[in-house]
Amino acid sequence: MEINDAPLLAAWHAYVDGGVTPFTIPGHKRAAARLWPALGAAVASDVPLFxxxxxxxxxxxxxxxxxxxAAALWGADWCRFSTGGSTHANQAIALAVGRPGDTVLVTRSAHRSTLLGLVxxxxxxVWLPxxxxxxxxxxxxVSPEALRGALAAHPSARAVFLVEPSYLGTVSDLPALIAASDVPxxxxxxxxxxFGFHPSLPPHALQVGAAALVTSAHKTLPAYSQASLLLARTDRLDPDRLDRAFEAGNTTSPAGxxxxxxxxxRALLAARGPQLLDSLLSLVADAHARLRRTAGLLVPGPESFPAxxxxPAxxxxxxxxxxxxxxxxxRDLIAAGVPVEMADRDTIVPIVTLADTRESVDRLVDALVGLVERHRGPARPVGLAIQWGAPAEAAMTPRDAFFADHETVPADRAVGRVCAEVVAPYPPGVPVLVPGEVVTESLLAGLRAARDAGTRIAYAADPTLGTLQVVRDA
Incomplete structure (x- = not known):
């Protein structure tokens, strides 16, 4: 690979190596080490776009x-790089597809960023189960039958929003869902x-006819935190509207x-994607096999589901x-220097990426196997996390509830009231309650059970769930 294969990376190196004396922002000017060496180390690689x-x-x-x-690599007509993560990209695409008051069909497993994009x-x-x-x-x-039923019941829907793959690696029958939809x-x-860059991986969404996809370069690819892309086909979406929607929430000081x-x-994926993904898939397959030798552990993989x-990564x-x-x-993994992306009582999700090696994955698997044995106890039935259950009844639209007057009440007194905030176990950040939905005893009990089991409750003003914010009664 040549550095000019990545023009922004080449520009970064030219700036860093060029002896520049800038009189632009950022204020640290890559010279903050003169003020405080520890701070200088933190900002040493920070170069602006402008x-x-x-x-x-x-x-x-x-x-x-x-x-x-990037557009050419993914087969898109339009592409923008976000420095605000997939949160900004999800909110931008929501602004691009309709007008206030329009109906959209949304998988209930959508991330908080999509929900706030709707607001x-x-x-x-209209939630898809x-x-x-x-x-x-x-x-x-999401099943094609559920989507077809929702489209028939809501013929004015302007778009369908899906999350593929899920946080836990599962993938809907995306070609069938896209074939069933006459809207973007x-x-x-x-x-x-x-996805889409190795024969053993599912195709990416644009390859099977999606109108747009949002993807995080910092999750499974080796990019900075907050690096994301929004890619779209302009036969289904207006490029001018996409531009305006993206810029509405884009920073005016993007981190170069x-x-x-x-x-x-992107350049690495284009030049060496299949080779690097071969290694990643081999590492994960071996980890699957080793972990499955531990009595009682369940490790879903591609062979557990239809093709x-x-x-498989x-x-x-x-x-x-x-x-x-x-x-x-x-807790013990963190103490051992092997933190994982997500853990609740029943599930652990370590993220393995292109940057991992045989040694790093072996260290993870060894630690996991040993700690499972240390904490082994009476078997439990497979549980269902509260966020994967049926949504609450909606009494107001999310936007109306978000902007309505609200009050903070003891959580027990919130039952039967209209929620005014997002409440979600995190990770993965899939809401259990969204603004406009009615708080029920069962949902509150499920959230408290997750909290008591050690799961972080995110986005709620009171993460202890002692209180909730609800729409003020008229």
Whole structure:
């Protein structure tokens, strides 16, 4: 590979190596070590886009060049790099597909960022139910029958929003869902930036006819945190509307280092993707095999589902059959210097990426096996996390509830009231309650059970669930 294969990365190196004395922001000017060495180390790689990777007037067209290369790689007509993560990209696409008051069909496994995108855009969601695989207690996707029924019941719907793959690696029958829809299908593929670049992986969403996809370069690809891409086909979506929607929430001071890493990850995928993914898939397959030798552990994999319906690069470990508590295992993993992405009582999700090696994955598996044995107890039945259950009844649209007057009340007194905030176990950030939905005793009990088991409750003003914010009664 040549560095010029990644124009933003080349520009980053030219700036860093060029002896520049900048009189532009950022204020640290890559010289903060003179003020405080510890701070200087933290900002040493930070280079701006404006006045860094390009002139302040963007006369060099470097970002446009990099985005065009990404569009070509993914087979899109339009591409933008986000430094605000897939959160910004999901919110931008929500602003692009409809007008306030329009109906959209949305998988209930959607991330909080999509929900807040609906609030910003004033779109009214009709939730698509997520089926759950009873063997593992994890979501298995949206069925074509559910989508067809929702489209028939809501013929004015403007778009369909899906999350493929799910946080736990499962994939709906995406070609069938897109074939069933006569409106644009938008896919949050944040956890699937590697899809479509190896014959053993599912195709990415644009390859099977989606109108747009959002993907995170910092999740499974080796890019900076907050690096994300929004890619679209302009036969289904208006490019001018896409531009305006993207810029509505885009920072005016984009971090050039994030952009350069996005471009470099794209170049790496284009030049060496199959080779690197071969190694990743081999590492994960070996980890699956080793972990399955531990009595009671369930480790879903691609062979557990129909072809193309599970990400073979995903490692999900179900602990319930061992009796081990995932929160206790996670605590000991952190102490051992092996933190994982997600853990609740029954599930641990380590993220294995292109940057991992045989040694790093062996260290993870050795630690997991040993700690499961240390914490082994009476087996439990496979559980169902509260976020994969049926949604609450909606009494108001999310936007109306978000902007309504609200009050904070003891959680027990919130039962029967209309929720005014997002409440979600995190990870994965899939809401259990969204603004406009009626709080029920069962949902509150489920959230408290997750809290008591050690799961973080996110986005709620009171993460202890002692109080909830509800819409003030008229």
């Amino acid at each position: 006045g860094g990777l390009d002139t302040v007037k963007l006369a060099g067209g470097t970002l446009a060049d990099a985005e065009a290369r 910003l855009a004033g779109l009214n969601p 997520t089926t759950v695989d009873p063997r593992f207690g994890i979501p298995s996707g 299908v938008i896919v949050d593929q944040a956890w699937g930036a590697h 280092s994030i952009l350069a890493s996005t471009d470099a990850a 193309g319906r599970f990400d 995903k490692l999900v470990v179900i602990l319930s059959g061992t009796g081990a508590d995932g929160i206790a295992v996670e």
